[in-house]
Amino acid sequence: xxxxxxxILISYFIGAIPFSYMIGSKYKQNLFTKGNKKSGSANVLxxxxxxPAVLAFxxxxxxxxxxxxxARALGFDSSIVxxxxxxxxIGHWKSIFIRLKGGDGFATLGGIxxxxxxxxxxxxxxxxxxxxxxxxxxxYSSTLCIPGSYIILLISxxxxxxxxxxxxxxxxxxxxxxxxxxxxxxxxx
Numbered sequence: 001x002x003x004x005x006x007x008i009l010i011s012y013f014i015g016a017i018p019f020s021y022m023i024g025s026k027y028k029q030n031l032f033t034k035g036n037k038k039s040g041s042a043n044v045l046x047x048x049x050x051x052p053a054v055l056a057f058x059x060x061x062x063x064x065x066x067x068x069x070x071a072r073a074l075g076f077d078s079s080i081v082x083x084x085x086x087x088x089x090i091g092h093w094k095s096i097f098i099r100l101k102g103g104d105g106f107a108t109l110g111g112i113x114x115x116x117x118x119x120x121x122x123x124x125x126x127x128x129x130x131x132x133x134x135x136x137x138x139x140y141s142s143t144l145c146i147p148g149s150y151i152i153l154l155i156s157x158x159x160x161x162x163x164x165x166x167x168x169x170x171x172x173x174x175x176x177x178x179x180x181x182x183x184x185x186x187x188x189x
Contacts, residue, residue: 004080011067011084015091015108018098019059020044023052032101039095040103057107063088064111082166085112089170093177104178106145109170113153116163120156127152146175 021039024031027048031039035046041060045053067088071081092108094100110128113121128149135144150171157164 008087011087012091015088016095018095020056021098023056038103041107060107061111064108065115068115105174109174123156124149124153
């Protein structure tokens with residue numbers, strides 16, 4: 001029980017590392033007052049440019065994939081790996097390092113997807129990125145990639161099991177987190 005509690009806490013702290021916020025700050029941008037007002041790589045792209053956004057994306061992506069790789073190396077079973085993955089996303093959403101603020105978790109979820117599903121995960125991420133790129137002219141383009149990525153993941157794995165269901169819950173939660181923020185921005189000005 002102590003090993004599991006420690007792993008959950010460490011996963012949260014890994015997720016809470018605010019790469020996007022740190023990179024935005026380096027470029028003299030306060031992500032919480034500009035762009036989409038979130039600490040994520042999409043906002044770094046909007047406020048600071050492509051090079052900082054690639055760095056932010058890489059850091060956030062590595063948080064997700066690194067947590068999964070380490071959890072598997074420590075011998076945790078699939079259900080615990082999913083709990084640790086969710087803990088990492090929660091850390092990204094509510095970072096203790098930036099007053100419980102954060103981003104939506106798209107890049108972190110991408111890292112989790114790749115680490116759990118390898119080839120199928122890569123295909124889902126590629127399709128999601130393509131959807132996001134093609135829909136970039138819409139104000140909330142990054143949220144359009146979530147449903148498309150998960151559908152591709154379902155088709156690619158062809159196996160409904162605990163992992164695909166658990167990751168599906170994470171996709172849904174990240175999607176809802178993003179849309180909740182959008183609704184707040186639109187209707188609670």
